[in-house]
Amino acid sequence: MHDVAIHDDSKGQYFWVWGALLALTAVEVWLGYRQIFQPVHMLEVLLGLSVVKSALIIAYFMHLKFEIALMRWLLVCSVVACFIIMYFFFFPDAGRILRLGVH
């Protein structure tokens, strides 16, 4: 049983995670300027990239990867469940309003 999340990994991996986060940010900026997708799909792509960045921050910087499985799964599943509920309630309705042409 540990109190502070002590682990044997080196500091090097945190620099790699930092670099990956900066690289993903650069990809997002590039996508924003290219406007490759329509707004609805652009939002989904950017949200997907944001979820990947958040997962890296939560797992490595917040050390959730090194906590016991119960804490990991309880936190991740509860927050993901809430966001899925919010997403599936609101986003289809937003798309419906767009198609109806209601302003």
Place this chain on the structure above:
Amino acid sequence: MADATLEHNAVGHGIPGAYEAPLFGAYSKKVGMWLFLASDSLTFGALLVAFSYNRISNPAWPTPFAVESITNASIMTACLLSSSLTMVLAVFAAQRKDRAWTRNWLLATMAFGTAFIVLHGREWTHLIHEGMTPFTNPWAPSVPQFGGTFFTLTGMHMLHVTIGVIYLGVIALRKKFLPILAALWIAGYFLIPTDSVFHYGIHVLGIGLIVATVILFLKPKDYDAHDVEVSGLYWHFVDLVWMFIFPLVYLMSTKIV
């Protein structure tokens, strides 16, 4: 009920007595902070979903953020990501009981956080000078909610960053931070022009000063690795929220010439 308890050596507290095994394998301060962050993530989640809903369902949504704004926001993102890295290094230093480097990395984290706030304040001032208010905007009069959603979302986040910087200052410097915070508050009040929204917004530092004073005098303690780790959790959460705000607010409203 010996099988339901652990000897104190097993949990490493060094305090005589037997303790029950913690449910989540972590000390109570950490569990408490995770619970708070879970609730705060729902607050930001609701704001982000409401913003996204407005953005998708409104084809006339303005796109006012030109290259300068996106560059500014990208630098702000880099500042926050770098501050998360320095926060991790502060936690490592605290774990090996290196007080000097714990303080140094915490101060570096605060510096990046302050840079973020200053850049964001400049962005707000620029948009307000262009005519944006919580109720109107000059780019799309048919979308009055653009200003309100922008200022609410980014203002809420800026408030969290400000509180985070004060929190880290208390952990890093303890009572020595109080006169620094007081000086920043007073200097900000007199130096920021009265027509700027931050002339009144600077009073957040005054409220922070009162709360920090009460905490530091009511419960003086030597902050240890646990406290640094818990403050780090809050700081990373603030960074995490910006990972959603930056693309949704700025990149979805980029001015493409």
